[in-house]
Amino acid sequence: MKKMIRGAIKLLLFVVFVGIMFLWIMTPTKTHRNIWRPKIQAKVNNTTYFGTQGATILEYAFPMLFLAALGCVYLHLGKNPDDNQTESANEKKGRLSVWKGPALVKGPLGVVSWIELAFFAMFLALVIWSFGNYLYVGFSTMNTPHMHGNMGHPVEVRIEEGWQKRLKTAAFRLGLVGNLCFVFLFFPVARGSSILPLFGLTSESSIKYHVWLGHMALALFAAHSLGYIVYWVATEQFSEMIEWKKYGISNVAGEIAMLAGLAMWATTFPQIRRKSFELFFYTHYLYIVFVVFFVLHVGISYTYMMLPNLFLFMIDRYLRFLQSRKNVRLLSTRLLPCETVELNFSKSPGLQYSTTSILFINVPSISKLQWHPFTISSNSNLEPEKLSIIIKKEGSWSQKLYQILSTSSEQRLNMAVEGPYGPSSSNHLLRHDTLVMVSGGSGITPFFSIIREIIFLSTTMNRKTPKIILVSAFKNSADLTMLDLLLPITGSPSDISRVQLQIEAYVTREKQQNMDNNKNLIQTIWFKPNVSDQPISAILGSNYWLWLGVIISCSFIIYLILMGIITRYYIYPIDHNTNQMFPSASRNVICMLLICISIGITASAVVFKNKNRNAMEAKQIQNMDAPSPTTSPGSWFHNADKELESLPQQSLVEATNLLYGSRPDLKKILFEVEGSSVGALVSGPKQMRHDVATICASGLADNLHFESISFSW
Template sequence: MDAVQVVKSSSPPSHEGIHIVRAAIRLLAIFVVFPGTLLIWLMMPTNTYRQIWLPQIRLKASSSTYLGAEGGTILVYTFPILFIAVLGCVYLHLGKKLNNHELKSWISIISSSGTTKNRFAVWKQPMLVKGPLGIVSGIELAFFVMFITLLVWSLSTYLHNKFKNITTQSAAKHHEQVWESKLDSAALVLGLAGNVCLAFLFFPVARGSSVLALFGLTSEGSIKYHIWLGHIVLAFFTAHGLCYIIYWAATEQISQMVIWDKVGVSNVAGELALLSGLFMWATAIPRIRRKMFELFFYTHYLYILFMFFFILHVGIAYACIALPSFYLFLVDRYLRFLQSRTSTRLIFARVLPCETLELNLAKTPGLKYNPTSVMFINVPSISKMQWHPFTVTSNSSLEPEKISIVVKGEGSWSKKLYQMLSSPSPTDRIEVAVEGPYGPASTHFLRHDTLVMVSGGSGITPFISIIRELLLLSTSFSYKVPKVVLICAFKNSLDLTMLDLILPMSSTSIDMSNLNLQIEAYVTRETEPKTDGSKPVRSIWFKPNATDAPVSPILGTNHWLWLALIISSSFVVFLILIGTITRYYIYPIDHNSNTIFSYSLRAVLNILVICVSIASTASGAVLWNKKKNAMENKQIQNMEGPSPMGTPQSLYYNADRELESLPQQSLAQATNVHYGERPDLKKVIFECTGSSIGVLASGPKKMRHEVATICSSGLAENLHFESISFSW
């Protein structure tokens, strides 16, 4: 929707002002604050920073009786990133406001804006297709190159500056050999380099992050960078610890391993942090993670101990360098915790014979989300701790009172859920908790003449949400949407029943005549259709419960504004509280000398104040919005679902039956089923016509790479690729 503009027949809406404000915010965040922060990171390993800038910062910070030593670090490292996050929230709120207005008016493409959008779209094209990071877009590659450059620069500069001062004479003063002094310095540098990686580790896992959305990224698409950053962080910290152990053993100081200094670095805390990290690292190995997911999932909560002991190890002043991403993650994590405490109203489920479920949950009409969004689901009767992400297939405007997800029985958790609902006498109520939905801040599907969507297996689910979005625009707004070519590959003919989920269950009011849809379905492991005379798709309706509530936006309809308020207000509360504690408790003891008051106690006080600040402000915002939505939630809770229905007709299984629904007939007519073959993706994609063709791929890694290779080959300039992957 970002590529469209509203035109009213009466006085034209003032979109120009909103666009100018958004452009100014993006300019300030991306081209002013972010480069300034990057400059500080680049200068940090240099002698200019350590000998000139840092002493000046410490001198000014030490003159303050309220924040003390960490005041300068907070100002230089923490504040700019939180400022970018707040700017991002305002930017996204204005974009959402613009999109909501567009949905209420008739829509047309602005030809003058097409060049700008296409120019920006170039950065979303795949620059790398094969490799350890998979498919990498231009935006991701730019950030990846900047990060690697920063890491190499920091490591090499630190080592050069440390080693050039080590001589035989300087080593002899400490009763050491040259190699021992260099090992000591190298161990410190490895820790400093690991801290550079740690500063970025938590950005990809903040699901509702405004920082990622501001740069055109999503948490789902960036999770691979969290994985790689985790590997690099723990590799550096492990090497850091081992080098110190070897150094202490060589210099007969092995007793340093059990020292917890009151002032200065705490070795024991560092060892406990490393031990927690090593447990997480071992269970994050891909083979272990896939085969023993529960072990991986539970041990990953050790990140709490890892960060706690890391802060105790280095002290709060130095930890402020890596604090911003963790601070934003804590805000996001606490909001998710508050949302997950509510039991969600499950209305009905559609059970397919291919071990697939469509779960339909009640939602408030005020909950809006874009296609390809993801929602995390927890079913306590299966596992109280496990949360699993699933693609949202419904459309928030087409289906204002329910939200749907599709669960494919491919793992032990999803198979247990399918068995619960596919039994002859399924339960009449399942307790469900949700987090989300999370998704892209905007979509750009309408800027294309043709959409080619390639899926494999359950990879079709993101495309269901896109098709329903196009159905809404073509039906409710009479907008000429792009032609849609859906290429879907399935293993067995039973999997064809997933195509039944393209239309919502109440599809009688949908007019498909304005949607140019072509479905090419491929059954790769069977040479002919399978018929057994059964009715494969059935619906299960669940009894409502007074304690259940519909899915609602945790911060209301103005989510981004409330998030900006939480981030800014919690940070202000933190500064006030820690400033008061420092002025009236720490300063009278330490007088900003940093040689008397316990580093560990100071760190614990800061951690406690950060948690209290985030919890109090976020809880207040959630309670305020909960009261505002109480009446709406009550109305939806009292909504009576229809009586249990029989088995609905399937379009592609027992297709000889007469279909009563006109949309179902149209969908069946638009579908061609091919048995015993795989799609020739290169031929199908190159045969599509149009000045701009959007190519989307979702499914197995090999298939996505094949599609990306075709689009990035340069043989056709009108192809614009986008990978949709939620597997990591």
């Protein structure tokens, strides 16, 4: 029954999505402008409750928000998929694997699959199509004299030269095409939104789409602004640059938005972002200024075209804000000699997350504003009451954190989190016969959660799992202690011999084993949290998707009701009973405030409803007081006691092959792997990802299927 309901919802979602895409294709055409749009306006815009905004809400805002709300129901019904789904999906693997393979490996877009390349090409075609049609419509209406003036004032007729008219028309249309990029700009960064999972995407894997759209939008907006500046200079209309019209378009607001956009854009390029991350991070908060003044520039009626992605992002951002207000319970930390730390948090047993999920953390004693994402190394099935992340000492923020943990004598550390965020399911990994995981340095951390998931499925669930080949490259022998974190402190089954695991560890900068390491390689620090510290839990409880759908639908309905009341009893009388129209800026500000109020009321109510349940679960969770493992592969290879008391760690040591002074021959390793389907997962430096992608895209081995796990933002 559930499968049939999901099938019906999926069909409806597909129909709505196709309709939305068709609408955007038709938007720049004369058919839409002269036939469809006037008919919709005649029926909707006559109402005293919505005014001129009704048609845009009905055309552009409602379908996308309906898709997001219905998608929440679809994801809620599929959050516990049947085991048979993996097998049925395996039958479709052959057709999809070709499209999921890398099409481009090197270049400005990075590693891009055929599906991504196809959608990117279609979007570029839509941009070109829209610009061409906008120009055609604009040039066809260009022969009429250009009128200047406001309601109730004399009208001046300005005679313009042909090139000036064409420049102004082209500049205006460049802004319209930039708005098309803006329509999709915030979808990839709404971490908990339902839109991305509907397409099998995650927020961390979609950041590159946000980057692409951001570059395109700001380039078009910059060309739009430059075109108007040249036009104003050529026609000697310098006053237009400092004009804030009471009705209609406000040029000053657009200039402020453009300056904020340029400041953000300048710091996003890799050369600046990597060297001055804090500058990039803080400058990006100017998106608030950009959005507010963008709305003041174009007006709220036109902004409804971009409303869905802004609306969903604001919901997600407010939920993240509510989650980050509480301090989480940090149980312990493990310090490694390779300047790496593992943080172990208490979590609610009801919180479930998939492999390769990420968690954003904030340490107020370092920075109250900075949030950094880290891969979750634990497994929600194997460790139901604990969540772990691994942090390598690299940037200034992580260096300060390592210094605090290694030198401070405090028994508690204030931390806040957002997340976790990740794929809706990890079943796609189980479709392969073998998983080859290639990592460099700290890039090994995403694979810990995958290995622990396979351990759980193989030992506890007694399911057939793929063979694992872990190929890890480390700079020196001290980094080998990263392998000590492969198994959790507690929760690992006593016998993992059924797991087919092979570890190939390479130490690239040392020719032989370093004998100078002492036996006490790992330092474990246990904390004593305050009673106010809470375990990590889902902000909307176990029924996250269902409650998110309630927030989306109810907040939008509340907004429409509030806007309708204010329009009918406040704005409408001024517009129709006086000689003056209601000021555009005031209308825009009121609508923005109503959107914030409706989201705040609905989201706060739902979070408060789930807060009591989370509090009850928090009382049931006891502090974990378990000893740290005595040995594991990393410490064993560093001359620690060879007396292995733990069977899981003994199995890992036996499965590990250590090589010094060489790098892995990735082509040989991948080509020699047997099996009809081999998943090639890579996490590490950019060059390593490119090498594995090139091998998989070469076509020399039909059984290789590339999957990049990159968190390089």
